[in-house]
Amino acid sequence: MANPAHLDVLLRGVAAWNEWQRQNPEARPDLGGADLSNRDLARANLDGADLSGARLINADLSGARLHFANLSYCDLRGANLRDAYLIRARMRGANLSGNNLKGHTLRKIDFRGADLSGADLRDSNLSRTSLALADLRRADLRGAVFDVSSAWGAKVDSARLVGLLRVDESLSYKAADSESFLALATVEGLEAVHPDSHAFVSDYISRAFAYAHREDIPEPTHQKEFYQAALERIRALILLCSFDETRSVATVAGVISDELIRHLQRNPRALHELRPRQFEELIAEILASYGWEVQLTPASKDGGYDLFAISKDVAGVTTSWIIECKKFAPEHKVGVEIARALYGVKSDLRVANAMLATTSHFTAGVEKFKASRYDFDLRDYGGVVEWINTYRPNPGGTLYIHDSRLLCRRAVGKPRD
Numbered sequence: 001m002a003n004p005a006h007l008d009v010l011l012r013g014v015a016a017w018n019e020w021q022r023q024n025p026e027a028r029p030d031l032g033g034a035d036l037s038n039r040d041l042a043r044a045n046l047d048g049a050d051l052s053g054a055r056l057i058n059a060d061l062s063g064a065r066l067h068f069a070n071l072s073y074c075d076l077r078g079a080n081l082r083d084a085y086l087i088r089a090r091m092r093g094a095n096l097s098g099n100n101l102k103g104h105t106l107r108k109i110d111f112r113g114a115d116l117s118g119a120d121l122r123d124s125n126l127s128r129t130s131l132a133l134a135d136l137r138r139a140d141l142r143g144a145v146f147d148v149s150s151a152w153g154a155k156v157d158s159a160r161l162v163g164l165l166r167v168d169e170s171l172s173y174k175a176a177d178s179e180s181f182l183a184l185a186t187v188e189g190l191e192a193v194h195p196d197s198h199a200f201v202s203d204y205i206s207r208a209f210a211y212a213h214r215e216d217i218p219e220p221t222h223q224k225e226f227y228q229a230a231l232e233r234i235r236a237l238i239l240l241c242s243f244d245e246t247r248s249v250a251t252v253a254g255v256i257s258d259e260l261i262r263h264l265q266r267n268p269r270a271l272h273e274l275r276p277r278q279f280e281e282l283i284a285e286i287l288a289s290y291g292w293e294v295q296l297t298p299a300s301k302d303g304g305y306d307l308f309a310i311s312k313d314v315a316g317v318t319t320s321w322i323i324e325c326k327k328f329a330p331e332h333k334v335g336v337e338i339a340r341a342l343y344g345v346k347s348d349l350r351v352a353n354a355m356l357a358t359t360s361h362f363t364a365g366v367e368k369f370k371a372s373r374y375d376f377d378l379r380d381y382g383g384v385v386e387w388i389n390t391y392r393p394n395p396g397g398t399l400y401i402h403d404s405r406l407l408c409r410r411a412v413g414k415p416r417d
Contacts, residue, residue, distance in 0.1 A: 002054075003030035010036075014044045021045045032070075042080075072110075097135075261285075261391055268385045271359045272329065279327040280306045283357050286387045287311075287323070289394045304345035305354075321353045322346055328360035330381070336365030343369075343376055353377065357384060 006029050009020045021027070029049040037057040047067045051074055058078040065085045073093040081104060090110045098118040105125045113133045123143040136156045261282075264270055274282065284294045284307055293310045305322035312318050324342045326334050339356055346354040356366075357379040370376050379387070 002032055002034040006030050007034050010034075010041075010044075011039075014041060018043075018045050037075075261388060264388050265391075268388065271381065271384065271388075272327075274327060274359070276325070276327040279359060280325045282388075283307065283323060283325050283384070284309075286384075286391055289391055291394055292321075304341065308351075319353055320351045321355055322349065322351050323355040323357060326356070326358040326360065328358055330360055333361050333363045334358050334366060335363050336369050339366045339369050339376070343373070346375070355379065359384065 006027075010017045010029075010031065021029075029046065031046075031054055032050045033053045034051070035055045036059050037055045038059060039056075040060045041064055042060045043063040043065075044061070045065045046069050047065045048069060049066070050070045052070045052072045053074065054071075055075045056071075056079050057075055058080075059076075060080045061084050062080045062082040063084065064081075066089045067085055067087055069086075069089045071089055071091045071094055073095075074091070075095045076091075076099065077095055077097055079096075079099065081099070081101065084104075086104075086106060086109055088108045091114055092110050093113045093115075094111070095115045096119055097115045099116075100120045101124055102120045102122045103124060104121075106121075106129055107125055108128045109126075109130070111129060111131045111134050114131070115135045116131075116139050117135045118138045119136075119140070121139055121141045121144050124141075125145045127145050131154050134154045136154055139156075264282075271279070280296060284296050287307070287309055288294045291312060295308045297306055297308070304324070306325045307321075307323040309321045309323060310318050311321060322342070322345060324338070326338065328334060334356065339362075342354050342356055353375045355377040356362075359381055361380045362370075362378055366378065370378050
């Protein structure tokens with residue numbers, strides 16, 4: 001509870017309070033839990049004050065000094081914080097719902113678990129500010145300077161995030177930095193942000209994947225689970241490209257970026273460094289570049305194939321395909337049992353054609369199996385490299401890369417049972 005003597009001085013007015021502060025420079029003002037709603041505290045010197053749990057609803061704190069002040073769990077709804085000096089203030093769990101904080105300097109503040117829902121944070125400086133687990137739903141963060149690492153576990157449903165992320169191109173590539181860079185992928189509701197911010201989200205995901213694919217970045221060892229979770233979260237954001245009739249083209253960042261394809265063109269052996277899911281995405285993009293309509297199956301429970309596609313010949317005749325992608329080491333050849341299984345799925349689904357693609361090679365048994373089947377195609381390491389070397393983005397495809405982004409033209413139906 002607040003110290004009655006301290007509270008009595010403050011209630012006498014800002015001039016009396018500031019004079020008391022000058023006479024007691026070593027004092028640590030205790031105003032915890034005080035009801036200061038609607039009070040005029042403009043330009044008050046509250047440096048280091050304990051205001052934890054205080055009610056400051058509609059209080060005028062403009063120009064107030066709150067350096068190192070403890071405002072944890074305060075109710076600051078409607079409070080005027082214009083020009084308040086808040087650097088290093090502790091505002092953990094504070095309620096600033098709906099506050100106007102446009103253009104404010106909010107650096108190095110502890111906002112962990114704070115309620116900033118609906119707040120106007122446009123053009124604010126939130127650098128080195130902790131927003132872990134904060135509620136930013138419906139907040140307007142356009143143009144804000146924001147550290148990715150501060151967003152761990154934050155809720156951003158319907159937030160306006162345009163311009164939120166300022167990527168520092170000079171980032172050093174240490175494990176800790178990669179974790180910091182990927183942290184935004186863990187926030188809740190990122191796939192449900194305001195439509196205006198889709199460009200931001202796609203740009204972030206694109207940069208995150210390009211970052212994660214750099215050869216000079218060691219994979220974190222001490223927080224490997226976090227790293228993997230972040231990457232999985234980024235993959236989940238591919239949901240952003242699901243068909244939306246309110247937009248002609250839905251945009252998501254490319255898991256397969258044009259930088260990565262150029263890298264594979266220069267270093268084809270790097271195919272073996274891809275993760276299995278990345279190899280599937282690469283094949284999907286290549287087929288889409290030929291004008292095919294392509295849909296990836298979920299990463300798990302794929303039903304015996306990885307891609308469903310529809311090709312169209314020069315006469316406009318369409319043909320359905322299922323494609324299985326096997327990302328194997330060079331010495332691990334694809335055996336005939338895999339070919340037979342895929343062909344069986346093709347027959348069960350009544351799909352016209354099947355294709356087996358691999359980063360490795362096929363056994364003689366697979367080649368023999370294919371020889372008698374016109375509706376079964378093979379693409380080994382050499383064939384995939386040939387595809388990569390002749391790759392050209394095609395806007396007519398369901399998926400295609402443009403300016404480092406994977407774009408989606410329209411939804412594609414699944415094969416019938």
